[in-house]
Amino acid sequence: MSFSKNLGLLYYLFPFIFVTKNKISLILSILRGAKYHKIKLLDGTVVKFHYLQFNTMLAFLGILTFANSYSVKQDRKLEVVFGKRSKFTIPLDNMTFEDSNLILTLFGCLRHGADFVTNEEDFRYRRDKTIKITEENGKKILELANGIKFYIDSIHPGNTITATFTQDIHTMNREKNWSGKTVIDVGPECGDTPLYYANLGARVYAFEPIKAHYDAMIKNIELNPHLAERITPINAAIGKDGMLTFYQNAKANIAEMASYVYNVHGKDVKTTQVKGYSFRSLFTEFKISHVDLFKIDCKGCEFELTPDVLENVDAVKISNTYDENPERRQEKLIDMLESAGFRCVAYRVNPNRDRQSTSKTAQIYGIKVPK
Template sequence: MKALVNFICCFVPRKQWRKKIRYNLIYRKIRRKELLGYGFKINAGIITTPEGVKIDISDKPDHPLYLIKEVFVKSEYNLNIRKESILIDIGMNRGAASLFFATNENIKKIYSYEPFKPTFELAKRNLELNPQLSEKINAFNLGLGKTEVTLELPYIATATGAMSTIRNVCKGEKKIKKETVIIKDAAKELTPILEENKNKHIIVKCDCEGAEFEIFERLSEEKIVGKIDIVLMEFHFDKPDRLIDTLTEYGFAVQVKPGSSKSRTGYIYAVRMAERIC
């Protein structure tokens, strides 16, 4: 099968099209079989994790098995959380990470941000499938940034997890839509949340396709970074040096896990070792 698909791709002129053909005909089936081997169950377009979390995978344009594997199998966000904590999820996408954290009894509340309306609706669907877990989750159809602004941004349904508020990642794609996106000042938005939960551990998960640089720059300006205890971040489009410098300035121990050198992505795991700023 793989040889046949690769042969067909020899006659497809565009790299992006070849990539989609290979994914739909080869890798989706492999990933599905792999997840079943890990104890996942699939029924009527719903995949259920071994922990009992249900995720809708029925939409055809952007089959989210890659996201499910990243969160529930590769355990990119697996923490041993022993203290009462809250999670701030910047870049909720379909809500998989928020639901994953909600299974932890020591996570008492989750604040999740997703700027793109169609993706936010997919997340709402997954929250509805998990009513007990979603009681913890406050979901906002907003993006975070350095300033408050309303933007008209390109959006494609075939790559919901790659949409960015700071860069056009849709060049060369077909079926591009325009979405109105509301960006809030990260410092103003998060300050009341941190005040309300100042007696709990503050965990920030950040996967927002390049906006992480301006978000943490803004949080640093208001010294909010020093009020955070743990940061789990995926960085995009640039070297992570500025992010590392900001975190170390506020007393974090930082570990960097390189991802794709071609697309300049990777992971940052940071734990604050210094006293929290009150």
């Protein structure tokens, strides 16, 4: 990784570095792109993170920064306390994917105003941003104030929990009645948005191309049987008909960006073949005549939309990421939507991209203007 990119990583880490004793050596380790980064806590405990675990390391320092107190036990397990009713134990060695997701969830949600409890009695007195974390049959389960549950080892903490439920980025108008409405969800990843819209009363068709994400989504939907009957999960891509080649990170299965439009993973890429439907084909294949909301997060496939496809669509919500290709710029997408009769607004949701223009990375919401 280049020095400039390492400097950018340090930019995100720096506010949380003050809970370490080895600030200078940690800064130098990041700047020179070391394979492993060592953190020395204030009590002298050393914790090591691989450079690919940078986000987990950032979140780890973040939760120590936010904590009321923390201590390392003799078995090298960290006990971190956020209040009288919020205490968690995290191993400092051989962290599992679930352990990492717990750290990332705590960090992401705490920084956006959530609080955590670990038992039903405390959960009775919850606020809208209270999250309960318990364990059943050896699996940690997260429950939101609205009753939706997720397996912690089957989520993308940033998207699944922090953005969708703590930041509440998908609520456009609280006065809208979703009961009986139809939502097409392109790119639901681990199932957060299908469960979100189903909980509001909508009928959701959820198209997820990546098998690991799809399997995680199925697990989370099954954890919410009262909502499962409103969701139709489909392991397929949207954008073009036929078998599509997806580019994924070769070193991870869940929570990594995947696209058939472009490859951002460089040499760490792996490819998979996924059945695809064009936006036009999905209407006929799944017998959908009208869409109340097209929610699209598909890393480039949104540029396959055309005005005729949107003829029977009332609203769109698109997660758009900057693309160097001049044919895939946000202004072209918004121009197309407005030519199809939508009034659009672009807004920000990701604090980690606060150095980029909204014209480069944004959520786009468009609502059809009555003729």
